Amino acid sequence: MIEHVDQLPDGFWDVLIDGERDPFDVGDDQTQWRAKEWHTVLYAGDRPIAHVGLTLADVEVGAHRFEVLGVGGVIVNRGYRGQGRLRPLLEAALARGLGPDRAMLFALAKNQPIYERFGFARIDAPVSAGGQDMSGQAMWKPLRGGVAWPDGPVNLPQLPF
Numbered sequence: 595m596i597e598h599v600d601q602l603p604d605g606f607w608d609v610l611i612d613g614e615r616d617p618f619d620v621g622d623d624q625t626q627w628r629a630k631e632w633h634t635v636l637y638a639g640d641r642p643i644a645h646v647g648l649t650l651a652d653v654e655v656g657a658h659r660f661e662v663l664g665v666g667g668v669i670v671n672r673g674y675r676g677q678g679r680l681r682p683l684l685e686a687a688l689a690r691g692l693g694p695d696r697a698m699l700f701a702l703a704k705n706q707p708i709y710e711r712f713g714f715a716r717i718d719a720p721v722s723a724g725g726q727d728m729s730g731q732a733m734w735k736p737l738r739g740g741v742a743w744p745d746g747p748v749n750l751p752q753l754p755f
């Protein structure tokens with residue numbers, strides 16, 4: 595069952611992460627991330643087994659200013675990985691019709707092939723978010739036909755997601 599919620603229940607992350615150490619492979623990286631406004635959760639029975647977070651974010655690319663649907667906090671519980679659980683969850687999240695014409699996310703290089711499979715493309719230009727260099731991690735996906743990503747360095751005035 596897939597559910598959309600604005601607020602996650604207490605203890606949600608403990609259950610989902612289930613004791614895994616550093617599931618997002620953060621290591622000693624100091625990047626600061628913003629909280630997400632919306633959450634799409636996949637349940638097995640009453641247990642959450644995967645999560646996609648969403649937020650709205652302003653983007654500047656040269657003279658272009660637009661809002662993206664920021665995707666973050668993407669995780670599948672380690673016991674359920676590699677079973678194709680992510681596609682229906684991500685598709686349900688992106689289909690919520692929250693407004694923007696483009697989705698955007700930040701992903702380590704090792705995860706980028708997965709998102710490419712879901713129609714995300716790498717942003718090759720330099721990218722900063724909240725004053726932090728995010729180059730090489732940013733990807734985007736059109737949420738309707740005929741939308742492009744402008745050329746040029748990308749700046750998000752606020753924190754990445």
Ligand SMILES: CC(C)(COP(=O)(O)OP(=O)(O)OC[C@H]1O[C@@H](n2cnc3c(N)ncnc32)[C@H](O)[C@@H]1OP(=O)(O)O)[C@@H](O)C(=O)NCCC(=O)NCCS
Binds near residue numbers: 669674709
């Ligand atoms: C990244 C993560 C969410 C992926 O979840 P998963 O359960 O392994 O994903 P799925 O099994 O649903 O596979 C996703 C899709 O990518 C494909 N895929 C998987 N590995 C791939 C690879 N190395 N190259 C290309 N495609 C790949 C799968 O075939 C599947 O496509 P399909 O649905 O069209 O068949 C999961 O590994 C995870 O939670 N990792 C820890 C947290 C994390 O790193 N989150 C991402 C932060 S950006």
